[in-house]
Amino acid sequence: xxxxxxxxxxxxxxxxxxxxxxxxxxxxxxxxxxxxxxxxxxxxxxxxxxxxxxxxxxxxxxxxxxxxxxxxxxxxxxxxxxxxxxxxxxxxxxxxxxxxxxxxxxxxxxxxxxxxxxxxxxxxxxxxxxxxxxxxxxxxxxxxxxxxxxxxxxxxxxxxxxxxxxxxxxxxxxxxxxxxxxxxxxxxxxxxxxxxxxxxxxxxxxxxxxxxxxxxxxxxxxxxxxxxxxxxxxxxxxxxxxxxxxxxxxxxx
Amino acid sequence: xxxxxxxxxxxxxxxxxxxxxxxxxxxxxxxxxxxxxxxxxxxxxxxxxxxxxxxxxxxxxxxxxxxxxxxxxxxxxxxxxxxxxxxxxxxxxxxxxxxxxxxxxxxxxxxxxxxxxxxxxxxxxxxxxxxxxxxxxxxxxxxxxxxxxxxxxxxxxxxxxxxxxxxxxxxxxxxxxxxxxxxxxxxxxxxxxxxxxxxxxxxxxxxxxxxxxxxxxxxxxxxxxxxxxxxxxxxxxxxxxxxxxxxxxxxxxxxxxxxx
Numbered sequence: 001x002x003x004x005x006x007x008x009x010x011x012x013x014x015x016x017x018x019x020x021x022x023x024x025x026x027x028x029x030x031x032x033x034x035x036x037x038x039x040x041x042x043x044x045x046x047x048x049x050x051x052x053x054x055x056x057x058x059x060x061x062x063x064x065x066x067x068x069x070x071x072x073x074x075x076x077x078x079x080x081x082x083x084x085x086x087x088x089x090x091x092x093x094x095x096x097x098x099x100x101x102x103x104x105x106x107x108x109x110x111x112x113x114x115x116x117x118x119x120x121x122x123x124x125x126x127x128x129x130x131x132x133x134x135x136x137x138x139x140x141x142x143x144x145x146x147x148x149x150x151x152x153x154x155x156x157x158x159x160x161x162x163x164x165x166x167x168x169x170x171x172x173x174x175x176x177x178x179x180x181x182x183x184x185x186x187x188x189x190x191x192x193x194x195x196x197x198x199x200x201x202x203x204x205x206x207x208x209x210x211x212x213x214x215x216x217x218x219x220x221x222x223x224x225x226x227x228x229x230x231x232x233x234x235x236x237x238x239x240x241x242x243x244x245x246x247x248x249x250x251x252x253x
Numbered sequence: 254x255x256x257x258x259x260x261x262x263x264x265x266x267x268x269x270x271x272x273x274x275x276x277x278x279x280x281x282x283x284x285x286x287x288x289x290x291x292x293x294x295x296x297x298x299x300x301x302x303x304x305x306x307x308x309x310x311x312x313x314x315x316x317x318x319x320x321x322x323x324x325x326x327x328x329x330x331x332x333x334x335x336x337x338x339x340x341x342x343x344x345x346x347x348x349x350x351x352x353x354x355x356x357x358x359x360x361x362x363x364x365x366x367x368x369x370x371x372x373x374x375x376x377x378x379x380x381x382x383x384x385x386x387x388x389x390x391x392x393x394x395x396x397x398x399x400x401x402x403x404x405x406x407x408x409x410x411x412x413x414x415x416x417x418x419x420x421x422x423x424x425x426x427x428x429x430x431x432x433x434x435x436x437x438x439x440x441x442x443x444x445x446x447x448x449x450x451x452x453x454x455x456x457x458x459x460x461x462x463x464x465x466x467x468x469x470x471x472x473x474x475x476x477x478x479x480x481x482x483x484x485x486x487x488x489x490x491x492x493x494x495x496x497x498x499x500x501x502x503x504x505x506x507x508x509x510x511x512x513x
Contacts, residue, residue: 050386074392077392084383085383086383088384090387105392106392
């Protein structure tokens with residue numbers, strides 16, 4: 001289980017997270033929704049300590065990520081796969097070499113590495129693309145290689161950063177299916193997105209991030225039935241500004 | 254100027270300078286680099302690749318510069334010495350100057366452009382495209398995987414490239430002397446040998462090793478500190494070259510004060 005406890009994070013003078021707390025239960029897809037720039041990707045990076053919070057704690061399986069030494073952090077990152085928004089594949093390496101990187105680091109023998117590469121490419125339906133370079137792949141294929149790279153390590157958790165952003169509807173649906181299929185394999189997923197169609201499709205739980213904190217958490221049905229004006233506005237995609245405070249009544253005269 | 258660049262060219266140390274101080278920033282990076290040095294299993298397999306990329310591939314530009322430096326130095330010393338001192342001193346001046354100063358410094362400057370820029374651009378692009386974050390999530394340490402092999406390769410290969418440049422520079426000076434000046438090979442060699450000390454050679458090579466270390470380290474730090482997109486990569490690349498050249502001049506003066 002991942003627990004985010006009262007996280008704050010600022011960049012310069014701009015506070016991004018202002019006391020974010022969220023429990024992420026095992027074997028479910030938890031989807032964090034929120035507008036661009038609300039701190040969704042920052043939240044994911046805090047989980048694997050690519051960034052460090054200004055205050056607050058992240059615990060994964062009961063261990064405080066902020067207190068981990070280098071070896072413990074390496075072990076944690078072995079349990080947590082990360083799918084980047086733009087895949088972050090290594091340009092100079094082929095698809096197979098990209099997947100191979102993490103497996104080599106964990107000391108698997110060549111036979112196991114080959115097997116894992118084949119298995120993971122099978123899952124993302126990219127068998128036959130082993131020798132291709134990232135530049136030869138479409139955006140959707142690159143993201144699928146990113147997923148293959150993550151699942152090849154057989155992680156306990158996978159963090160997905162905007163997995164469907166920039167994809168056409170069919171490819172986005174394929175990505176959603178992959179995320180669900182990965183969850184069905186027993187992997188806990190944390191997805192950040194502002195694509196509501198995708199969020200409703202893959203989520204077991206939804207958490208709305210707004211103004212640096214979690215505004216509401218619930219199932220897809222609960223969120224769809226939410227009376228919170230901020231949540232409603234976001235999931236309905238209404239552009240008008242929500243009045244959070246009741247209008248101030250002017251005194252007569 | 255050297256420190257000035259750290260402050261004016263974003264973003265290597267801007268925030269660190271304002272918050273924790275430049276010394277603390279360098280100290281932290283040094284500690285990380287020191288720890289990464291112990292991760293031999295990660296950087297050792299990459300060392301040979303970087304030695305080829307940063308060293309062997311830089312030989313042509315270094316030799317190109319050395320050829321013309323030798324020619325100019327030979328003609329220049331002939332111009333200075335004619336009528337004042339025996340012309341065989343051309344050999345002494347060409348040899349000493351190329352071994353001790355122009356070989357290491359001009360090669361270092363050329364490699365600061367080629368190697369420093371290439372490291373900063375490569376790492377900067379990796380940074381802005383999240384490839385470095387991806388490395389970390391695959392449990393690789395960025396210093397062990399990216400910084401240590403490059404810095405070690407440059408430290409080892411700059412002297413090798415410089416040695417070739419010195420040989421070619423002296424050779425081109427000699428060819429110039431026997432073809433364009435009224436000087437024979439024995440005379441040129443007489444001048445070359447008369448004032449030669451072994452220290453002339455190792456002084457230049459020690460300097461060039463320190464140049465390689467500084468150029469590669471600054472290129473790595475600038476690359477890793479890149480923020481933004483293409484503009485950020487451009488800024489990092491430019492400042493890596495500027496800082497690399499400045500570091501070479503500072504180190505050149507330092508070694509002259511310490512070793513001469």
